[in-house]
Amino acid sequence: QVHLVESGGGLVQPGGSLRLSCAVSGFSLDNFAIGWFRQAPGKEREGVLCIGSRGTTVSSNSVKGRFSASRDDAEMTMVLQINSLKPDDTAVYYCAASPQVFVKRCLDSNTVQVWGQGTQVTVSS
Numbered sequence: 001q002v003h004l005v006e007s008g009g010g011l012v013q014p015g016g017s018l019r020l021s022c023a024v025s026g027f028s029l030d031n032f033a034i035g036w037f038r039q040a041p042g043k044e045r046e047g048v049l050c051i052g053s054r055g056t057t058v059s060s061n062s063v064k065g066r067f068s069a070s071r072d073d074a075e076m077t078m079v080l081q082i083n084s085l086k087p088d089d090t091a092v093y094y095c096a097a098s099p100q101v102f103v104k105r106c107l108d109s110n111t112v113q114v115w116g117q118g119t120q121v122t123v124s125s
């Protein structure tokens with residue numbers, strides 16, 4: 001079975017950092033872009049950052065400079081590093097896989113073929 005499992009969410013103070021991980025199983029990453037989406041209460045799910053199988057990185061303007069990511073295809077994992085957290089970053093963060101052919105649109109949820117279950121990130125003092 002195909003699975004994406006997120007971990008690393010939690011409660012963090014404004015200005016803090018957090019590292020989210022996504023463990024992949026059940027399929028090869030060779031032909032997939034892996035990315036992160038988030039959904040805040042009452043808002044639509046938005047793409048944050050994704051990395052294609054050939055290293056192309058696509059990120060939302062709202063997180064550039066604060067969010068970074070890396071993928072390890074041998075370990076079947078992807079990590080999202082979040083720095084300088086703000087209360088507006090509070091959301092459920094989802095790991096997602098899109099076919100590599102859609103890498104330039106991998107922040108579009110319509111391209112996602114596999115979703116993780118999500119992990120809650122709460123930024124509050």
